[in-house]
Amino acid sequence: MVNETQEEILEVLEAEGEHIPVQEPIEQSGIPGMTIQYIPPQDRAAWVPAWELKMDRWGDEYGTPTKLPRGQAGYLLTQRRPDGGKRWTLHQPPNVLGPGRFQCFIGDCRKRVRERAQLVAHIEAYHRAEAQVYAPLLERLRQAVMQDNPRLTALVDELVATPDQEIQAVPETPTNGEYACSQCDWTPKPDAKNPRFALVAHMRKHGGET
Numbered sequence: 001m002v003n004e005t006q007e008e009i010l011e012v013l014e015a016e017g018e019h020i021p022v023q024e025p026i027e028q029s030g031i032p033g034m035t036i037q038y039i040p041p042q043d044r045a046a047w048v049p050a051w052e053l054k055m056d057r058w059g060d061e062y063g064t065p066t067k068l069p070r071g072q073a074g075y076l077l078t079q080r081r082p083d084g085g086k087r088w089t090l091h092q093p094p095n096v097l098g099p100g101r102f103q104c105f106i107g108d109c110r111k112r113v114r115e116r117a118q119l120v121a122h123i124e125a126y127h128r129a130e131a132q133v134y135a136p137l138l139e140r141l142r143q144a145v146m147q148d149n150p151r152l153t154a155l156v157d158e159l160v161a162t163p164d165q166e167i168q169a170v171p172e173t174p175t176n177g178e179y180a181c182s183q184c185d186w187t188p189k190p191d192a193k194n195p196r197f198a199l200v201a202h203m204r205k206h207g208g209e210t
Contacts (some may be wrong), residue, residue, distance in 0.1 A: 048073050051089045053081070054097075061085060063093035084163055106130045117145050181206075 039155040051063035106127040179195040188195035196201030
């Protein structure tokens with residue numbers, strides 16, 4: 001796991017606008033060779049590049065590039081995840097989250113995502129004109145996503161075959177019906193705070209207990 005001393009944290013926070021050294025270049029921020037969150041020069045006085053640490057399903061810790069507000073970074077770096085590990089770090093961890101498998105194919109856009117549904121959503125949100133042109137291709141991606149989830153497809157098929165529920169009056173079911181007396185038609189009052197205790201007290205009238 002990644003750990004930094006208080007001296008290292010103070011050194012980084014005081015070095016206004018400087019980036020944290022990294023190890024191996026990977027495409028994380030959409031810029032070739034960039035492994036950390038890119039911060040425009042005009043924003044570097046307010047933000048510091050950092051890594052958010054998470055755990056994958058196999059129990060390995062990995063980091064994703066992010067940025068922290070410089071004024072709160074000292075506090076945020078003390079936060080812990082539910083599993084006890086550090087949540088943020090200023091140094092590139094040994095394991096990083098690799099680039100997304102699917103890259104946007106519109107123009108020079110280098111956006112990468114991990115799911116095809118995210119790719120469709122990205123194109124329709126940020127490349128609206130092109131999305132209309134490539135609508136048939138995006139529809140093919142949608143069909144592929146649905147085929148990968150047969151359980152959801154079966155659920156939708158069931159919903160399609162189920163008619164809408166009509167408005168119908170039904171008798172009111174007493175809230176405390178599960179504590180009704182088995183020897184008579186007695187039930188606890190609807191506002192009873194402890195219906196079970198009320199049932200025990202009632203059963204004494206029958207000479208027994210529940």
